[in-house]
Amino acid sequence: MNFCPTCGAKGNGGAFCTQCGTALKQESQPGPLVADEVKQDTKVFPDTIPTPVYTAFPVTSTPMYTALPLAPVGTPGVGVVAGVAQNNKADTVKGSGGPGMCLVKKGDKHQLRLKFAPNLRSGESVPALLGGVHDGMAIGREYLEEKIHGEWRYTESALGPGTGVQLKFERGEFLKLQDSDLVLDVSFWKMTEGTPVNFVGGNGERTYLKGGGQEGRSWVVNNDGTISPKNYSNLVLGAAVPIKATELAGCWNCCCFPCGAAALNITPESDDVYQECGLFFWFFVIPIPYGKKRKRKSAKQFVNTEDAGDVAMFENSNKIYFPPGVAGCGGRC
Structure with missing residues (x-):
C-alpha cells in the first residue's frame, strides 16, 4: 500500500496523494521468516592458516620444579591408633x-580408665x-629427664x-613408654593402696625384671579400661590425690623392726x-x-627438712609406712 510522506494519507493504487498532491511512496513489507534460519558470518578468512612457531628448550638432568613429599593417606601404620x-x-x-599415679582400690572415685x-x-x-570422670x-x-637411683x-x-x-603393652604384661626404655612400676613393689606408680628402667633386660611373686611391673588391662597389677585385681591405677598435713594431725605409733618403735604426735x-x-x-x-619438721615431697609423702632420705609415706590419713631399709609401718593411736 502507498502512503503520502507529507500528510500521511493512504493511497489505493494512485501515484499522487488525493489530499495534498504529494507523490505517494511504497510501504516496505518485511519478508517472510524462514524456520531455523542461520545467519552467515560475514568474516573473510584467509585461504591458508599460518604454521605456529615453537621454541625448543634443551633437556637437562636437573628438574625445573621441586617435588613435594606426599602426605600419607589411608590405613595408619601398624601399632598406631587411627586418627590420633x-x-x-x-x-x-x-x-x-x-x-601423680598410685594404686587405689578398684571402684575408688580416683581410679583411672584409659x-x-x-x-x-x-x-x-x-x-x-x-x-570417664577424668575425660580431657x-x-x-x-x-x-630420667633420674638415677643405683x-x-x-x-x-x-x-x-x-x-x-x-x-x-609389651610381652603381654609390661606397659612401656614408646619414647623411652621405661616401664610402669609400683614403687618398692608394695601392693597396697596409696603406693606411688612411676616409670622405671634398668639396663636391657633389667627393665623387664620381676620376681619374688610381687611382679611390680606386670599389669593387666581390664575390660572396663582400668589397669591392675597382675595377681592384684582388687587394686587399679589411680590419681594420687594429695593427703593434706591437716588430715594427719594427732597421735601415731610406728614399729621399725628390728630397731625399735616410736610414739609420735603430728602438728600441722x-x-x-x-x-x-x-x-x-x-x-x-x-x-x-626427738623432733623434726617435714614438708611435702609428693602427694602422699613428707620428707624431713634436714634429711632427704627420711621420708614418711601415707597410704591414707590413717596409715603410715617407710621405704625398704627402714621397714617401718604404723597407724593412729
Whole structure:
C-alpha cells in the first residue's frame, strides 16, 4: 500500500496523494521468516592458516620444579591408633602441679580408665588419654629427664590436661613408654593402696625384671579400661590425690623392726608442712626423744627438712609406712 510522506494519507493504487498532491511512496513489507534460519558470518578468512612457531628448550638432568613429599593417606601404620597424632615427648611433661599415679582400690572415685584400653590390649601403641570422670586428662611425666637411683633410671608420673605419654603393652604384661626404655612400676613393689606408680628402667633386660611373686611391673588391662597389677585385681591405677598435713594431725605409733618403735604426735603448720615430735624406743627399750619438721615431697609423702632420705609415706590419713631399709609401718593411736 502507498502512503503520502507529507500528510500521511493512504493511497489505493494512485501515484499522487488525493489530499495534498504529494507523490505517494511504497510501504516496505518485511519478508517472510524462514524456520531455523542461520545467519552467515560475514568474516573473510584467509585461504591458508599460518604454521605456529615453537621454541625448543634443551633437556637437562636437573628438574625445573621441586617435588613435594606426599602426605600419607589411608590405613595408619601398624601399632598406631587411627586418627590420633603421635606425641612430642616434651608435650607430655605435666610438672609438679598435678597429682601423680598410685594404686587405689578398684571402684575408688580416683581410679583411672584409659580411653584406648582395647587398642592397648591388642598391642597397639596408644596415647594415655583418660576417659570417664577424668575425660580431657592424660597420663604424663612430672619432668622430662630420667633420674638415677643405683642401677635404675626413673621418671615420676604426673596427670594433667592435654597430651599423654605413648604406651604399648609389651610381652603381654609390661606397659612401656614408646619414647623411652621405661616401664610402669609400683614403687618398692608394695601392693597396697596409696603406693606411688612411676616409670622405671634398668639396663636391657633389667627393665623387664620381676620376681619374688610381687611382679611390680606386670599389669593387666581390664575390660572396663582400668589397669591392675597382675595377681592384684582388687587394686587399679589411680590419681594420687594429695593427703593434706591437716588430715594427719594427732597421735601415731610406728614399729621399725628390728630397731625399735616410736610414739609420735603430728602438728600441722599448713596443708604441706607439719611438725613431728615423740619418743623412739631404741631396741624397744631405751626411750630417745626427738623432733623434726617435714614438708611435702609428693602427694602422699613428707620428707624431713634436714634429711632427704627420711621420708614418711601415707597410704591414707590413717596409715603410715617407710621405704625398704627402714621397714617401718604404723597407724593412729
